[in-house]
Amino acid sequence: MAARAEFQPMSQLNMTPLIDVLLVLLIMMIMTIPMVTHKVSIDLPVSGPPQPTPPEKTHRLDIAANGALTLDGVATNEAALPARLAPLVADRQVLLTVNADAQSRYDTFDHVLATIKRAGVTRLGFARNDSFADF
Numbered sequence: 001m002a003a004r005a006e007f008q009p010m011s012q013l014n015m016t017p018l019i020d021v022l023l024v025l026l027i028m029m030i031m032t033i034p035m036v037t038h039k040v041s042i043d044l045p046v047s048g049p050p051q052p053t054p055p056e057k058t059h060r061l062d063i064a065a066n067g068a069l070t071l072d073g074v075a076t077n078e079a080a081l082p083a084r085l086a087p088l089v090a091d092r093q094v095l096l097t098v099n100a101d102a103q104s105r106y107d108t109f110d111h112v113l114a115t116i117k118r119a120g121v122t123r124l125g126f127a128r129n130d131s132f133a134d135f
Contacts, residue, residue, distance in 0.1 A: 061098050
């Protein structure tokens with residue numbers, strides 16, 4: 001009978017599993033918050049009457065799968081892109097069309113889009129969006 005007296009139920013709550021669960025939830029929140037807050041804001045046009053004629057001048061910016069940039073068939077890099085876009089910003093009738101390869105990295109596309117916005121391009125279009133339908 002003396003041996004049974006040693007085994008009494010615990011009257012205290014075991015906090016170790018609770019703390020483990022809270023730490024896991026905290027780590028998950030820390031990892032997901034940067035993904036939620038990362039964004040590039042784009043000013044989309046408001047609806048209005050359709051334009052009767054297409055823009056007179058269209059320029060094309062291609063983003064290759066390896067991240068190489070070409071503006072109207074001429075190779076360029078991201079550092080030189082603002083200088084190359086400056087003449088396009090001056091003419092309000094110019095439309096810049098971005099054509100990203102389906103295998104290009106989103107990070108590259110995001111940086112190029114931010115560079116285009118900082119350069120002041122207001123007329124922007126996206127070409128070949130159908131290639132992203134399978135993703």
